[in-house]
Amino acid sequence: MIADLGEYVREYISKYPGVSIYVGCDSDELNSHMICYVTTICFYDEFRKDGAHYIFTRENVPTKRKWVDKSGDPKEDKRKIKEAKQENIFNKIWGEVERLAELGDYFEKELSGIVHPKSMDELKRKGFDVHQTRLVNLDVDINPDPGLDIPKDLKGNSAEIIKYIDEHKFKSGRNKSNLLYDAARAYLEGLGYRTRFKPNAWASSVAADFHVRTEKKKKRKGKKARKMSKAA
Secondary structure, three states: OOOOHHHHHHHHHHHOOOEEEEEEEEEEEOOOOEEEEEEEEEEEEOOOOOOEEEEEEEEEEEOOOOOOOOOOOHHHHHHHHHHHHHHHHHHHHHHHHHHHHHHHHHHHHHOEOOEOOOOHHHHHHOOOOOOOOOOOEEEEOOOOOOOOOOOHHHOOOHHHHHHHHHHHOOOOOOOHHHHHHHHHHHHHHHOOOEEEEOOOOHHHHHHHHHHHHHHHHHHHHHHHHHHHHHHO
C-alpha cells in the first residue's frame, strides 16, 4: 500500500532519472452490476529499454449499464438493443479515458519542477505537436480504427469535444473500443497529452489488462465456490 503516490513517484524518479512515466487504464464488467477499473503507473527507461516497473490501483464500481424494455416490435427492439450496447461500451471506455485524464492532471501538479516538459524540437522530432507538453504519457486501451469524426475546429477545446461526443456517440454505429478512438484522442491530445493506442499502449493493454483479468477470474472462482457450498 502506497501512502503518498506523489512522494513515491518523485522518489523513484530521483533514484532513476532516466525513466519516462506511462499511465494506463483498462476495465471489464465483473457481472451485470459491477465493473472493474485498473489504473497503472509505469516507469520505463527509454535508454536502457530493459523492462518496466509499475504500480497499480484497482477499483470496483457500479456499472452504468442501460437496460432495454422490449416493446414486442422486433425492428424497434433490435434498434434499442443496439443503441443500449453502444451506450454501455461508451460509458465503460469513457470511464477509462476520464481516469487517465484525472491522473495525468494529478501528476502535472505533483511533478512540477521535478519532470521538465519536452522541448519543441524534441516534440517535433518524435512526431508530436508542440502543445503536447504534459509531464506524463497516456496509454489508451482503444483500437485506432476510426470511429467518430471530431471536427478540426474543435481541436484543443475539451468542453466542446465532450459536448460533440454526447450528441454524436451513436453516429458511427461501430462496436467496442473503436467507437471512442477519435473522440478520446482529440480529447486527451487536446489537453496536451502524448497518447499511444493499441497495439502500442502496453501500460493499458498489457499491465492493466492483466490485473483486470485476474480480478475477473477471482470473482468467477468465488461465485463457483459459493454455488458448490450452497449445493452441499
